[in-house]
Amino acid sequence: MYSDPISDYLTRVRNAIMARKRVVEIPSSNIKKEITKILMDKGYILNYKFEENEIQGSIKIALKYHPVTKIPAIKKLERASRPGLRQYAGGKELPRVLNGLGVSIISTSQGVMTDKEARVQNVGGEVLCYVY
Template sequence: MLTDPIADMLTRLRNANMALHDTAVMPHSRMKESLARVLEAEGYISGFEVNDRDLTVRLKYDSKRRRVLSGLTRASKPGRRVYVGKDDIPRVLGGMGI
């Protein structure tokens, strides 16, 4: 059992991205599916599929096979929660990050 499934998902995406794989496969959960939906809507991944108990994320690269997804980090973790007000959330990449 994983204690931090979101960190596991981000690690799988980072590793597959660094190895220039086309897809990353991970155990499915509704939370991971929601996160994949946001990443797809923001244009960081090509898409995703839910198969039985797995979530398959299709990674996105530009025409020269350069990575679109970079700098994935988790701000709030189970061992170190970060609470901020909406006005205190920093603008990432000049408002272009999520």
């Protein structure tokens, strides 16, 4: 059993991208669903589907690649905060990824959101991961 479900989520997506898979299936949780929705909104994945079972359920994610060159839309997926060292940032000092070209996903008191949305609402929280 793994102790960090978000790291497991990111690792499964990273491994699927390196293996050039079209679809990856991940065990579901509420925070993983929110991260998946953000990835879809920002254009890093093609589509997703939540499947509910009696026990836990799963998330199926269709990964996005360039149609001609087959380069993945996600160049890097990196975990910022981890169980051994949590990374928190206030509303004013939220991290910028690639000078605003990438996205950092923040878990705030108002839910999971991107760094840009958190800056607009002036809320801080735990920096979950960086995507670019």
